[in-house]
Amino acid sequence: xxxxxxxxxxxxxxxxxxxxxxxxxxxxxxxxxxxxxxxxxxxxxxxxxxxxxxxxxxxxxxxxxxxxxxxxxxxxxxxxxxxxxxxxxxxxxxxxxxxxxxxxxxxxxxxxxxxxxxxxxxxxxxxxxxxxxxxxxxxxxxxxxxxxxxxxxxxxxxxxxxxxxxxxxxxxxxxxxxxxxxxxxxxxxxxxxxxxxxxxxxxxxxxxxxxxxxxxxxxxxxxxxxxxxxxxxxxxxxxxxxxxxxxxxxxxxxxxxxxxxxxxxxxxxxxxxxxxxxxxxxxxxxxxxxxxxxxxxxxxxxxxxxxxxxxxxxxxxxxxxxxxxxxxxxxxxxxxxxxxxxxxxxxxxxxxxxxxxxxxxxxxxxxxxxxxxxxxxxxxxxxxxxxxxxxxxxxxxxxxxxxxxxxxxxxxxxxxxxxxxxxxxxxxxxxxxxxxxxx
Numbered sequence: 001x002x003x004x005x006x007x008x009x010x011x012x013x014x015x016x017x018x019x020x021x022x023x024x025x026x027x028x029x030x031x032x033x034x035x036x037x038x039x040x041x042x043x044x045x046x047x048x049x050x051x052x053x054x055x056x057x058x059x060x061x062x063x064x065x066x067x068x069x070x071x072x073x074x075x076x077x078x079x080x081x082x083x084x085x086x087x088x089x090x091x092x093x094x095x096x097x098x099x100x101x102x103x104x105x106x107x108x109x110x111x112x113x114x115x116x117x118x119x120x121x122x123x124x125x126x127x128x129x130x131x132x133x134x135x136x137x138x139x140x141x142x143x144x145x146x147x148x149x150x151x152x153x154x155x156x157x158x159x160x161x162x163x164x165x166x167x168x169x170x171x172x173x174x175x176x177x178x179x180x181x182x183x184x185x186x187x188x189x190x191x192x193x194x195x196x197x198x199x200x201x202x203x204x205x206x207x208x209x210x211x212x213x214x215x216x217x218x219x220x221x222x223x224x225x226x227x228x229x230x231x232x233x234x235x236x237x238x239x240x241x242x243x244x245x246x247x248x249x250x251x252x253x254x255x256x257x258x259x260x261x262x263x264x265x266x267x268x269x270x271x272x273x274x275x276x277x278x279x280x281x282x283x284x285x286x287x288x289x290x291x292x293x294x295x296x297x298x299x300x301x302x303x304x305x306x307x308x309x310x311x312x313x314x315x316x317x318x319x320x321x322x323x324x325x326x327x328x329x330x331x332x333x334x335x336x337x338x339x340x341x342x343x344x345x346x347x348x349x350x351x352x353x354x355x356x357x358x359x360x361x362x363x364x365x366x367x368x369x370x371x372x373x374x375x376x377x378x379x380x381x382x383x384x385x386x387x388x389x390x391x392x393x394x395x396x397x398x399x400x401x402x403x404x405x406x407x408x409x410x411x412x413x414x415x416x417x418x419x420x421x422x423x424x425x426x427x428x429x430x431x432x433x434x435x436x437x438x439x
Contacts, residue, residue: 051148107149299326
């Protein structure tokens with residue numbers, strides 16, 4: 001499908017406030033140290049709903065979304081404020097943003113052939129907008145199609161939310177829309193465990209490098225994952241996880257394409273991977289899943305020989321050893337006396353690695369096992385949960401498919417390397433390039 005075939009017209013833009021006033025003592029909300037060092041970008045999520053099983057009009061759908069969002073924001077009140085000086089969120093009725101849009105055409109056409117340029121029109125703001133630093137923290141765009149389909153596009157600032165927080169908010173919101181009164185209350189006490197830093201001049205903030213790239217969507221079906229895990233196994237890692245195997249597959253293809261496309265006279269480059277880690281279950285004692293904010297860190301691995309052929313088992317082994325080493329150090333790293341300097345150093349190192357041109361560095365985040373497909377607002381679960389274009393260099397995100405067994409990979413490939421990447425033989429043995437969504 002060509003971009004010109006889909007017209008998205010913004011009909012209305014509103015401010016959504018919590019259904020109950022925010023108590024005076026909660027109107028100033030401290031960021032945690034992990035929030036402070038997080039990048040000022042928006043995290044996008046698109047939820048696609050067909051019109052099967054309901055006869056609701058766009059006005060009825062919109063009203064339900066807005067009323068339930070207002071109720072949900074009573075519990076997620078920091079999302080209605082604005083970040084001040086990277087220190088705290090001021091909650092003074094600025095509110096979240098709700099946009100209504102009319103989309104020409106049929107939702108099924110997009111699901112047949114997902115187009116990144118069209119997906120980008122269905123989210124309410126550019127993910128790299130400076131607004132993520134001090135503008136609205138939460139924006140929603142309800143896209144109503146001529147056929148009756150609906151796409152809910154959500155952008156949330158990384159200054160206050162990681163992917164787990166976004167998922168918790170969306171499913172709580174969906175529960176409110178279905179009339180569920182009993183919800184798991186979010187815990188916004190992260191700043192007590194990771195207090196903010198007052199000396200902002202000494203505070204690093206991770207900057208994600210932008211580069212001309214094309215976002216590629218790949219799908220690895222469950223049967224292929226089984227075969228891939230066999231291919232990626234070794235004596236050191238006889239049973240790779242699905243995430244390890246798929247990460248290694250896409251990493252290898254992208255790094256190999258870049259290596260083949262390098263200038264003939266240039267020195268060969270090693271390749272590295274920074275793997276984002278959800279800290280909630282990995283620290284001892286575990287942090288409750290309903291803890292909101294940025295509770296992520298990362299571990300990094302790098303190949304030893306710039307000239308050596310990249311092989312799946314070796315990349316999987318690197319990932320497994322890196323995670324094992326990180327897991328063994330995590331509680332010591334986050335201990336009370338060394339927590340702040342270690343967190344600051346990790347942020348500085350990550351920024352340096354991502355900007356380092358002497359090593360071909362990649363960055364991967366796995367959203368696998370997050371219940372994105374449970375977001376039922378009362379008209380059924382989504383037919384597809386997706387991202388939008390990835391704008392940052394060598395960025396990679398993984399999401400489970402609808403059945404929970406396959407994996408979708410979204411990866412930013414440089415313009416120059418795209419053709420080689422798409423024709424990587426081993427990649428195509430296991431992954432399909434941008435297949436249709438099965439409804």
